[in-house]
Amino acid sequence: MKGLRNMLLSGHLGCGRWLLPVLGTGLLVLAMQQSAVAQVPASTQVVRLAKLEIYPNQVEGYKAALREGVETAMRVEPGVLTLYAVQEKANPTRFTLLEIYASPAAYQGHIQTPHFLKYKTGTKDMVKSLELIDTVPLVPGMRIK
């Protein structure tokens, strides 16, 4: 790809200056899609940790409701970039979610969806505590391979 880029930069394809930004942008998009670490700051993203403690006798029900909620959100909401949920092995009543939304608007849209409201209503008596922690990602655009 570097060779093609050099050809473009040096004008060897003879296509004129207008072609360079067009193809350059295409190559950049291609490179970003193929890389596990995108090269542009994801400055509009909302990145948050949610920490939950669930009542012990509600853990299995909570997991089912959470799984349905996050899988639906990932499938139907383009602006929900991840809802990566983990359960602690040593303390199975404790859950942490890494939530990444493309923008504040994507987050606001998410919390009005039927699947989120179903999850929220269905689990309200299962959740002993919920802590929402706003964060800044160290490497914006970091992905999961």
Next chain:
Amino acid sequence: MKGLRNMLLSGHLGCGRWLLPVLGTGLLVLAMQQSAVAQVPASTQVVRLAKLEIYPNQVEGYKAALREGVETAMRVEPGVLTLYAVQEKANPTRFTLLEIYASPAAYQGHIQTPHFLKYKTGTKDMVKSLELIDTVPLVPGMRIK
């Protein structure tokens, strides 16, 4: 793709039974690569949270060292699936990493790499506390779009 799969299943391509599992596997791999949620359990994965508190006057130095460490690991270690690090907005001395390794062997390899040892040695006087929390992912194979 569903159309192609139906053609294969019904034998309309007339290629015999041997072709179905071969092409089926190829389509499955393709689908997994293109999906934000892989459809097979990632049972060998090691999924962990690391929680760190950094001394206040060391936060910027720590961020630089951590950034170099995670970017290098993501670039050169196929078995490091993510090292997604966040800094809390309200408590900027607190960091959390979601660490996903493809297998226990990938994790053992990671902690012997030059870049990990450089990070670990270079930051040992910056870290006030470190807590490592073994977890189980709710949706194995969940990705970041």
